[in-house]
Amino acid sequence: MKLLASPTSPFARKVRIVLAEKKIECPIQIEQPWQADSHISDYNPLGKVPALELDDGSVLFDSRVIVEYLDSISPVSRLYPQERRVLIDTRRWEALADGLCDAAVSIVIERRRPADKQMEEWVQHQHAKITRALATMSRDLGERLWCNGEAYSIADIAVGCSLGYLALRFPELDWQADYANLAALQDKLSLRPSFIDTRPACA
Numbered sequence: 001m002k003l004l005a006s007p008t009s010p011f012a013r014k015v016r017i018v019l020a021e022k023k024i025e026c027p028i029q030i031e032q033p034w035q036a037d038s039h040i041s042d043y044n045p046l047g048k049v050p051a052l053e054l055d056d057g058s059v060l061f062d063s064r065v066i067v068e069y070l071d072s073i074s075p076v077s078r079l080y081p082q083e084r085r086v087l088i089d090t091r092r093w094e095a096l097a098d099g100l101c102d103a104a105v106s107i108v109i110e111r112r113r114p115a116d117k118q119m120e121e122w123v124q125h126q127h128a129k130i131t132r133a134l135a136t137m138s139r140d141l142g143e144r145l146w147c148n149g150e151a152y153s154i155a156d157i158a159v160g161c162s163l164g165y166l167a168l169r170f171p172e173l174d175w176q177a178d179y180a181n182l183a184a185l186q187d188k189l190s191l192r193p194s195f196i197d198t199r200p201a202c203a
Protein backbone atom coordinates (compact mmCIF):
# COMPACT_ATOMS: atom_id res chain seq x y z
CA MET A 1 0.00 0.00 0.00
CA LYS A 2 1.26 3.52 -0.78
CA LEU A 3 -0.30 6.91 -0.10
CA LEU A 4 0.17 9.76 -2.56
CA ALA A 5 -0.11 13.02 -0.68
CA SER A 6 1.06 16.61 -0.55
CA PRO A 7 2.28 17.95 2.81
CA THR A 8 -0.31 20.73 3.10
CA SER A 9 -3.43 19.10 1.62
CA PRO A 10 -6.17 18.97 4.30
CA PHE A 11 -7.69 15.98 2.48
CA ALA A 12 -4.40 14.09 2.55
CA ARG A 13 -3.94 15.03 6.20
CA LYS A 14 -7.28 13.42 7.00
CA VAL A 15 -5.99 10.15 5.54
CA ARG A 16 -2.65 10.46 7.36
CA ILE A 17 -4.46 11.01 10.66
CA VAL A 18 -6.66 7.96 10.04
CA LEU A 19 -3.57 5.84 9.28
CA ALA A 20 -2.05 6.99 12.58
CA GLU A 21 -5.23 6.49 14.63
CA LYS A 22 -5.66 3.00 13.24
CA LYS A 23 -1.94 2.21 13.55
CA ILE A 24 -1.63 1.21 9.90
CA GLU A 25 1.86 1.47 8.45
CA CYS A 26 1.87 3.02 4.98
CA PRO A 27 4.68 4.67 3.03
CA ILE A 28 3.93 8.13 1.65
CA GLN A 29 4.98 9.36 -1.78
CA ILE A 30 4.94 13.16 -1.89
CA GLU A 31 3.11 14.54 -4.91
CA GLN A 32 2.54 18.24 -5.61
CA PRO A 33 -0.55 18.10 -7.84
CA TRP A 34 -0.16 21.67 -9.10
CA GLN A 35 3.35 21.07 -10.43
CA ALA A 36 3.79 20.09 -14.08
CA ASP A 37 6.12 17.17 -13.24
CA SER A 38 3.65 15.59 -10.78
CA HIS A 39 2.82 11.92 -11.36
CA ILE A 40 -0.50 12.08 -9.56
CA SER A 41 -2.60 11.65 -12.72
CA ASP A 42 -0.90 8.30 -13.34
CA TYR A 43 -2.74 7.19 -10.18
CA ASN A 44 -5.84 9.36 -10.02
CA PRO A 45 -7.40 10.45 -13.33
CA LEU A 46 -8.73 13.53 -11.53
CA GLY A 47 -5.15 14.60 -10.79
CA LYS A 48 -5.79 15.16 -7.09
CA VAL A 49 -4.22 14.06 -3.85
CA PRO A 50 -4.77 11.98 -1.84
CA ALA A 51 -4.77 8.67 -3.66
CA LEU A 52 -4.07 5.27 -2.13
CA GLU A 53 -2.40 2.56 -4.19
CA LEU A 54 -3.27 -0.89 -2.92
CA ASP A 55 -1.01 -3.93 -3.07
CA ASP A 56 -2.90 -5.33 -6.09
CA GLY A 57 -2.10 -2.14 -8.04
CA SER A 58 -5.62 -0.67 -7.85
CA VAL A 59 -5.94 2.90 -6.65
CA LEU A 60 -8.52 4.44 -4.33
CA PHE A 61 -9.59 8.08 -4.31
CA ASP A 62 -10.95 10.43 -2.99
CA SER A 63 -10.19 11.00 0.70
CA ARG A 64 -13.63 9.87 1.90
CA VAL A 65 -13.37 6.59 0.00
CA ILE A 66 -9.85 6.05 1.30
CA VAL A 67 -10.67 6.65 4.96
CA GLU A 68 -13.71 4.39 4.82
CA TYR A 69 -11.54 1.67 3.27
CA LEU A 70 -8.88 2.09 5.96
CA ASP A 71 -11.52 1.91 8.68
CA SER A 72 -12.77 -1.37 7.18
CA ILE A 73 -9.40 -3.15 7.13
CA SER A 74 -8.59 -2.79 10.82
CA PRO A 75 -10.76 -3.01 13.93
CA VAL A 76 -8.41 -0.64 15.81
CA SER A 77 -10.12 2.67 16.73
CA ARG A 78 -13.31 2.37 14.70
CA LEU A 79 -14.01 5.79 13.16
CA TYR A 80 -17.39 5.19 11.52
CA PRO A 81 -20.40 4.56 13.76
CA GLN A 82 -22.44 1.40 13.15
CA GLU A 83 -25.86 2.92 13.72
CA ARG A 84 -27.32 4.08 10.40
CA ARG A 85 -28.69 7.47 11.47
CA VAL A 86 -25.48 8.40 13.29
CA LEU A 87 -23.52 7.28 10.25
CA ILE A 88 -25.53 9.62 8.03
CA ASP A 89 -24.84 12.50 10.44
CA THR A 90 -21.16 11.61 10.38
CA ARG A 91 -21.08 11.74 6.60
CA ARG A 92 -22.80 15.11 6.72
CA TRP A 93 -20.05 16.42 9.03
CA GLU A 94 -17.45 15.12 6.58
CA ALA A 95 -19.23 16.76 3.64
CA LEU A 96 -19.37 20.06 5.52
CA ALA A 97 -15.71 19.98 6.56
CA ASP A 98 -14.51 18.85 3.13
CA GLY A 99 -16.67 21.49 1.46
CA LEU A 100 -15.08 24.16 3.62
CA CYS A 101 -11.68 22.87 2.47
CA ASP A 102 -12.76 22.92 -1.19
CA ALA A 103 -13.69 26.60 -0.82
CA ALA A 104 -10.47 27.43 1.05
CA VAL A 105 -8.25 25.61 -1.45
CA SER A 106 -9.93 27.35 -4.37
CA ILE A 107 -9.18 30.76 -2.80
CA VAL A 108 -5.54 29.78 -2.26
CA ILE A 109 -5.27 28.78 -5.93
CA GLU A 110 -7.01 31.95 -7.14
CA ARG A 111 -4.61 34.06 -5.04
CA ARG A 112 -1.66 32.47 -6.82
CA ARG A 113 -2.76 33.97 -10.12
CA PRO A 114 -1.39 37.34 -11.23
CA ALA A 115 -3.21 40.10 -9.31
CA ASP A 116 -4.92 41.51 -12.42
CA LYS A 117 -6.34 38.07 -13.32
CA GLN A 118 -7.86 37.30 -9.93
CA MET A 119 -11.64 37.48 -9.71
CA GLU A 120 -12.60 39.15 -6.44
CA GLU A 121 -16.25 38.11 -6.75
CA TRP A 122 -15.21 34.47 -6.95
CA VAL A 123 -13.01 34.82 -3.88
CA GLN A 124 -15.84 36.43 -1.91
CA HIS A 125 -18.26 33.70 -3.08
CA GLN A 126 -15.88 31.09 -1.66
CA HIS A 127 -15.30 33.09 1.54
CA ALA A 128 -19.06 33.12 2.14
CA LYS A 129 -19.08 29.31 2.03
CA ILE A 130 -16.36 29.23 4.68
CA THR A 131 -18.27 31.69 6.87
CA ARG A 132 -21.50 29.70 6.65
CA ALA A 133 -19.75 26.35 7.15
CA LEU A 134 -18.07 27.61 10.35
CA ALA A 135 -21.38 28.91 11.72
CA THR A 136 -23.08 25.59 10.92
CA MET A 137 -20.28 23.54 12.51
CA SER A 138 -20.40 25.64 15.66
CA ARG A 139 -24.19 25.44 15.90
CA ASP A 140 -24.27 21.68 15.35
CA LEU A 141 -21.40 21.00 17.74
CA GLY A 142 -23.08 22.98 20.51
CA GLU A 143 -21.98 21.74 23.92
CA ARG A 144 -21.13 18.22 22.74
CA LEU A 145 -17.84 16.59 23.58
CA TRP A 146 -17.31 15.46 19.96
CA CYS A 147 -19.14 16.17 16.69
CA ASN A 148 -21.14 12.96 17.04
CA GLY A 149 -21.77 13.39 20.74
CA GLU A 150 -19.89 11.00 23.01
CA ALA A 151 -17.56 9.22 20.59
CA TYR A 152 -14.53 10.49 18.66
CA SER A 153 -15.04 9.74 14.96
CA ILE A 154 -14.06 10.62 11.41
CA ALA A 155 -16.31 13.67 11.78
CA ASP A 156 -13.88 15.18 14.32
CA ILE A 157 -10.91 14.34 12.13
CA ALA A 158 -12.50 16.01 9.09
CA VAL A 159 -13.49 19.10 11.08
CA GLY A 160 -10.03 19.26 12.72
CA CYS A 161 -8.33 19.12 9.31
CA SER A 162 -10.54 21.90 7.96
CA LEU A 163 -9.86 24.15 10.97
CA GLY A 164 -6.16 23.32 10.76
CA TYR A 165 -6.14 24.33 7.11
CA LEU A 166 -7.81 27.65 7.93
CA ALA A 167 -5.19 28.28 10.62
CA LEU A 168 -2.45 27.55 8.08
CA ARG A 169 -3.77 29.49 5.10
CA PHE A 170 -6.09 32.11 6.60
CA PRO A 171 -4.57 33.07 9.97
CA GLU A 172 -6.31 36.45 9.67
CA LEU A 173 -9.73 34.78 9.99
CA ASP A 174 -10.24 34.91 13.73
CA TRP A 175 -12.89 32.16 13.85
CA GLN A 176 -11.60 31.10 17.28
CA ALA A 177 -12.97 34.33 18.77
CA ASP A 178 -16.41 33.84 17.19
CA TYR A 179 -16.74 30.13 17.84
CA ALA A 180 -15.30 29.18 21.22
CA ASN A 181 -16.70 25.64 20.99
CA LEU A 182 -14.86 24.99 17.71
CA ALA A 183 -11.69 26.46 19.21
CA ALA A 184 -12.02 24.13 22.22
CA LEU A 185 -12.55 21.13 19.92
CA GLN A 186 -9.50 22.11 17.90
CA ASP A 187 -7.40 22.50 21.08
CA LYS A 188 -8.44 19.03 22.18
CA LEU A 189 -7.68 17.50 18.79
CA SER A 190 -4.31 19.26 18.62
CA LEU A 191 -3.14 17.22 21.62
CA ARG A 192 -3.59 13.91 19.82
CA PRO A 193 -0.34 12.42 18.47
CA SER A 194 -2.05 11.82 15.09
CA PHE A 195 -2.73 15.56 14.75
CA ILE A 196 0.68 16.60 16.13
CA ASP A 197 2.57 14.30 13.74
CA THR A 198 0.68 15.54 10.67
CA ARG A 199 0.66 19.26 11.42
CA PRO A 200 1.19 21.05 8.09
CA ALA A 201 4.19 23.27 7.57
CA CYS A 202 3.57 26.37 5.47
CA ALA A 203 4.43 25.91 1.78
Ligand SMILES: N[C@@H](CCC(=O)N[C@@H](CS)C(=O)NCC(=O)O)C(=O)O
Pocket residue numbers: 008009010011033034046047048049050062063064098105
Ligand atom coordinates in the same frame (compact mmCIF):
# COMPACT_ATOMS: atom_id res chain seq x y z
N1 LIG B 1 -12.65 15.60 -2.83
C1 LIG B 1 -11.23 15.37 -2.92
C2 LIG B 1 -10.50 16.70 -2.92
C3 LIG B 1 -8.99 16.52 -3.13
C4 LIG B 1 -8.35 17.83 -3.54
O1 LIG B 1 -9.00 18.82 -3.91
N2 LIG B 1 -7.01 17.85 -3.49
C5 LIG B 1 -6.28 19.02 -3.96
C6 LIG B 1 -5.11 19.33 -3.02
S1 LIG B 1 -5.68 19.94 -1.46
C7 LIG B 1 -5.67 18.68 -5.31
O2 LIG B 1 -4.97 17.70 -5.42
N3 LIG B 1 -5.95 19.50 -6.33
C8 LIG B 1 -5.35 19.36 -7.62
C9 LIG B 1 -6.26 19.75 -8.73
O3 LIG B 1 -7.44 20.10 -8.47
O4 LIG B 1 -5.82 19.70 -9.89
C10 LIG B 1 -10.80 14.49 -1.73
O5 LIG B 1 -11.51 14.48 -0.72
O6 LIG B 1 -9.79 13.78 -1.83
